[in-house]
Amino acid sequence: MPRTRLTRTVALSALVALLLTAATACGDAGGLQGSGPTETAVSPDKLWPQLTPASRPAYEIGEVNREVVKGVMLPGDDIHDVNPVTVVRKELDKSPGDYEGKDAQYRETGRLMAQCAGGAGHGKCPVLRPYFRDLTGDGRPELTVGFRLMPGRTTAVRVYTVEKHRLMQVMSWDDAVSSVELAGRSVIIRSPSEVAGYEYRLQWTWDADQKAMLLTHDEMLRTGPRKKTPHLFPWSWGDGA
Template sequence: MKRSRTAVAAALIVAAALLAGGCGDPGGLRSAGATPTAEGPAHLWPDLPSPSAPAEDYGAIESVKVKGVKVPDGDLHKVDPADVVRADFTENPGTYEPTDSAYRKTVERLADCAHDNSGAKGRCPVLKAYYRDLTGDGKDDLIVGVSTPDDNLDIRVYAEEDGQLTQIMEMSDAVLGVELAGRDLIIRAISSLPGYEYHTVWSWDAHQKTMLPTRDEIVRSANAPRPKTPRPSPSRSASPTESAGR
């Protein structure tokens, strides 16, 4: 049952009397100190001319159709990942130049991939495949990794569109680890700065129809050695010689 306004007012009067008599904690709002003044962004070099050409993009910026691979019932689980990589890699070098020795050796090793989807026979460089709906269309997409002779990992993601196999992401780097977080693919890669690593988040872009690196940062590596803490010099007053003589 709700109390009337008269009962509430009476309770407040009693509480005020108790506070006036020194009973209880006065409470109330307390200052947390001065609030720093908000500063808007400062635009540097506002008169810079527009660039004549875009910078080199990191990773794929457009989808690529993969020919020669059928997707039964539009289900990528029914497609051999090795067949997908073989068809795509031979037609689309991606970040590699076709004349690179690492690319040529990878293509040669792809011929050793077995058709049992295990990648355990011969020199097959295709790692275990993973599946996740990255595009948000309700269907699993295919994520594959290809080990290359230059100790890099070539990562490619494929989607199915109207029965057509489409590559929606491709990148190659000295990868430390790969994580899936929701519909994002997070790549951890080696940095040239000792003790640090790159974290790049790839996300589906519905306008571009491809995965794009939406966030790229350099962070302290969890396995980086901690800086050594210098040992404090012993105090003269606590030296063994003086202590013994006291």
């Protein structure tokens, strides 16, 4: 039957009745109402049980980053006495081929370190403003340092703590960074994904056994809008078919 003005009126009347019924149900102060049948729980299927469980990783990716920063001593164990620019220079000095010379991968970082006389976070200095927060739970702050790896859009993120008058690096990560957060005992880094509408979220959390920040979460999250759901009534309300 063609959709005419009459069928449009009937459909509108049915829709109004449906909405009134829903509104009445929402305002009902009566007993509990069921939300429909509960989906049956399905246990996971273990695949290939005949395989021998692996006892060691296939690749070494440096999951525990723990390293003494040589040449930096803290007699008073106060991490506020650390100069972030000095710490970054110590790292650059270990790999001069990455920062010195016209063909060096991060030559701009090496060149702009000369602009750090005013301290981290000032002028063209590639070392960013430092942050201090207790990430280990011992009541003393740790030092979080970032510096730009140029040319390019990569940022290096480092976390340091103090142990027995020595500065200890306990986290290291280089990435294209959207944001960095300190939350509780964790460092959270968000990075863009090659998949439109998604981003990576990586979280490092202090581990007392390893005495380092471990990568505890690595996930891809949606950031863009979801696809539109189909319209409840796909037909047109206009006259005619």
